[in-house]
Amino acid sequence: MKKAYLHVHIVTVDDQDRVWPDGGILYENGTITAVGESAHVEQIARERGAEILDGGGKYLFPGLVNTHTHLYQELTKGLGSDLSLEEWFPKAMAPVGAALREEHMEAGVALGLLEAIHSGVTTVADYMQHQPVPGLGRVELDVAKQMGVRMVYGRGYRDIGRAEVVEDAAHIFADVEDLKARYVQPDGMITVWLAPAASWGLSDHLMRETRRYADATETPIMMHLFETGSDEAGSQQRFGKPAIEWFEEAGLLGPDLLAVHSVALGSAEMEKYQQYRVMVSYNPVSNMYLASGSAPVRELKERGLAVALGTDGAGSNNNNNMLEAMKSGALLQKVVHRDPQAMTAGEMLRMATIEGARALGLGDRIGSIEVGKAADFFLYDPMHSPIACPVCGTPEAALVYSGDHRAIDTVVIQGQTVLECGILTKGDEDAILVQARRMADDLLCRIR
Structure with a gap:
């Protein structure tokens, strides 16, 4: 699978703490193969026949x-x-x-x-x-x-x-x-x-x-x-x-x-x-x-x-x-x-x-947005949360000091989208909540 996000504000957390305000990321078979200016990544993505998505200015952070x-x-x-x-x-x-x-x-x-x-x-x-x-x-x-x-x-x-x-x-x-x-x-x-x-x-x-x-x-x-x-x-x-x-x-x-x-x-x-x-x-x-x-x-x-x-x-x-x-x-x-x-x-x-x-011994595989690392990242959209909006300082400060789960728009792990537009893709969220409540009640009954 080849997929690219364009027009995202990328906070790489690499050794140089590079930031791409209008950035793009391309990942193929779970691995990041290009990251940088959006126009540059778009060219590579089109040459390789990747699916291209417009990030709409969202922030992209390492998972x-x-x-x-x-x-x-x-x-x-x-x-x-x-x-x-x-x-x-x-x-x-x-x-x-x-x-x-x-x-x-x-x-x-x-x-x-x-x-x-x-x-x-x-x-x-x-x-x-x-x-x-x-x-x-x-x-x-x-x-x-x-x-x-x-x-x-x-x-x-x-x-x-x-x-x-x-x-x-x-x-x-x-x-x-x-x-x-x-x-x-x-x-x-x-x-x-x-x-x-x-x-x-x-x-x-x-x-x-x-x-x-x-x-x-x-x-x-x-x-x-x-x-x-x-x-x-x-x-x-x-x-x-x-x-x-x-x-x-x-x-x-x-x-x-x-x-x-x-x-x-x-x-x-x-x-x-x-x-x-x-x-x-x-x-x-x-x-x-x-x-x-x-x-x-x-x-x-x-x-x-x-x-x-x-x-x-x-x-x-x-x-x-x-x-x-x-x-x-x-x-x-x-x-x-x-x-x-x-x-x-x-x-x-x-x-x-x-x-x-x-x-965790995984520093060569995850933790930053770099070519060769696994495509583990999330898209952050402050417009989904009154707590997260607006972003007046740095993206890092916005995430750390006014971060809100409602602003977590998309989560990608090893190139697989596990959360899309705030919705779980690999499971039934309501069913998970119902079962957790049932099993919590059962567990408490066993210890009382």
Whole structure:
């Protein structure tokens, strides 16, 4: 398939931050083959017999990359309101996790991906933290394939906690191998990672086995780290040493580790992150919702570390809206530092696109509008939203500070249009909403 959009305002987020006010993009078989001035791209598109569409002056951005969520939690919105992390997990999420079944998983993932698409997201990193019954990974990845969303699936696990969800290493890694064999293809639409639970859900043995398997199979790791002071307190109690020392000795730290949250960091932790080139997923809305604090984003970036953006799950956010996460994330940093330049709109857009892609090992494939990369992008039309209209400053500032899902007009992933004129193309939106409500009611009945 060959298709071109002309007369769009393209924000490339490439290494030069190039912008084409009257730009064009041509993509063929899922890959961008031309980008630049509209007239130039039009000539190439006509020579190659591409379908040509007039973008009508809409803004074109790279698809947003959500580097952390829990899609099943779409069925739990508001369930754990006004609690700290230490109260929220055992009271709200642990019972839900033990009761999850295939039908809940399917409904929650479909709703979460629907919400993601409507906020301009083309890639989702989902940490599926509970595995109370076999096959939940297959359910999730089947939904992702059906809806056409690029998915980094984190196969969650623990060996400490409720009996319904603990597993041994052999079973965990066998399931990871099965998922890789079933779903991972050269197109990069689905990748499978290890997602060990937070430190309080893991034995030292399983931590070390995680690193052994990761090295042997080149499988990256995503893990909740230093979300609050619980990691530190637990390590001191269990091993009599700082958590960062335990993580280092167990082999957890490395450039293939995506450390989610990373709020409760001191200089020692940041030095080790820097030494091992650990990547970070910043989840500002969740961190505020649970009163966990704020990640030291500026300090981490000053150390040259990759810091990306995530929503976290709807259980500690109440949505999967990356537009909200961008605004909240930028404003939170400004408040923490009392500096309006602590996080600019341009920096936040990069965190939500190219830095997110790099954090997920996909920086050579997605995250910016460049020839040779996958056609993952969205068209943004402020005229569809009283919140988004008008655009008086830069497009980046308009998206970050007055972004609205109603202005997300079209979403393209790997060259496939998954949202067109605000309408889902790969599924029945009303049916997804109805089923999500039914399954949420069913899940709540199971835990009460």
